[in-house]
Amino acid sequence: MAFFVTKSMAHIFSFADIQTLKSEKPSSQMKSDIPVIATAMNRCFTSDWESQMYLIILRVFQRSMLDESVAIGMVVLFDLLSDVYKTGTYFAGDECELILAPYPHNIYISYAMAAFMLSYRLLSKDRPVSEEFWEQVMEGFIEPGKVHTLERDFRMLLEENSKRYPPPPISPQDPAYIFYYDLNLPPNPLIHRRKYLRAKWAMYTHIRLAIRVRGGKYLRIDPRSVPDHKDVLLQFPPCYDYMMKRDILFLETRIRVPEMSEASRKEVHYYLEAEKSLRQTPTAMMRVGRKLNQIPRQSAATA
Numbered sequence: 001m002a003f004f005v006t007k008s009m010a011h012i013f014s015f016a017d018i019q020t021l022k023s024e025k026p027s028s029q030m031k032s033d034i035p036v037i038a039t040a041m042n043r044c045f046t047s048d049w050e051s052q053m054y055l056i057i058l059r060v061f062q063r064s065m066l067d068e069s070v071a072i073g074m075v076v077l078f079d080l081l082s083d084v085y086k087t088g089t090y091f092a093g094d095e096c097e098l099i100l101a102p103y104p105h106n107i108y109i110s111y112a113m114a115a116f117m118l119s120y121r122l123l124s125k126d127r128p129v130s131e132e133f134w135e136q137v138m139e140g141f142i143e144p145g146k147v148h149t150l151e152r153d154f155r156m157l158l159e160e161n162s163k164r165y166p167p168p169p170i171s172p173q174d175p176a177y178i179f180y181y182d183l184n185l186p187p188n189p190l191i192h193r194r195k196y197l198r199a200k201w202a203m204y205t206h207i208r209l210a211i212r213v214r215g216g217k218y219l220r221i222d223p224r225s226v227p228d229h230k231d232v233l234l235q236f237p238p239c240y241d242y243m244m245k246r247d248i249l250f251l252e253t254r255i256r257v258p259e260m261s262e263a264s265r266k267e268v269h270y271y272l273e274a275e276k277s278l279r280q281t282p283t284a285m286m287r288v289g290r291k292l293n294q295i296p297r298q299s300a301a302t303a
Contacts, residue, residue: 001071002058003210004036004203006050008075009112011036012082013103021089026168037206049104056141057112063137066120068203069185073119074112075199076191080158081111083167091165098161113142114154121151122188158190 015021045051061071081100088096101107117134131148138147185193250268254260260268 001068001203001207002054002061004206005057005071005074005112006045006054007036007206008199008202009053009078009108010046010050010103012075012078013100013108015082015086015103018089021086022093023090025090026083026086037202037209047104053104053109053112056109060113060116060137060141064116064120064133068200069123070116070119072196072199072203073123073191074115075203076195077115077119077154077158078111079195079199080162080167080190080192084158084161084165087167088161088165097164098157109141110150111154113138113147114150117151118155119191122191123186155190162190 045054064070085096085098085100088098120129134147135144142150185191185196187193249272250265253268253272254263257271260271263271
């Protein structure tokens with residue numbers, strides 16, 4: 001998760017030159033996540049600064065022990081800040097009231113910590129934490145006296161500027177609805193549900209690709225930032241074990257049942273539901289079977 005968030009920040013805040021932002025109207029289509037996902041292939045950072053940023057985010061995640069929804073919310077908040085900045089630059093030009101330092105810059109460390117706290121508040125369903133909790137989480141990265149103002153200032157930055165420079169509407173044509181069942185996202189004005197689902201899709205895809213490419217437990221980072229350690233353990237989201245077990249179950253089902261060898265993931269899912277229902281009631285088995293028959297068959301290449 002820390003690696004994904006670090007690379008997402010570089011992807012989101014790497015703007016074109018200011019003249020381009022002034023001349024090109026911001027698109028309603030979201031910026032492609034493919035470059036972020038593709039970084040799972042080389043697993044390397046571009047600079048010592050980026051390695052340090054990764055280590056800070058990793059330590060904060062480890063200390064807080066919060067679930068992956070908070071990390072996903074961070075990326076959505078960064079994306080909103082970027083969209084508002086681009087919109088304001090296009091419409092207001094040099095008079096734009098929102099000014100972001102060129103990335104990378106140490107101010108983005110503060111943005112990351114503030115986004116983490118704000119994401120937790122927006123997604124926590126009113127589960128408050130003590131002030132001491134955040135001081136312990138941010139210890140060594142943010143001065144204790146500034147911890148409690150980070151979230152407030154960052155939220156004001158987003159709220160005031162998103163009203164002043166509303167970002168373009170989000171296109172409903174989005175593959176992120178693979179997570180359509182994630183209905184527990186609390187409504188709030190800053191973390192849009194569709195952007196949250198897309199960020200979740202991108203993060204999970206990134207992690208799955210990194211695991212398959214790497215074939216091990218460790219992630220290489222810039223050795224200049226960690227003189228005593230060549231490798232740092234990559235922390236996976238809580239969903240990882242579930243995802244891997246589900247992949248194995250689907251593969252075993254395709255081998256065990258020859259008729260399912262070319263079935264899509266959705267078809268295998270309904271087949272397993274049918275098997276489970278058969279042990280309970282024949283009526284449920286028939287209902288799931290009818291649902292399975294309504295799904296168009298896919299080729300093995302798309303399964």
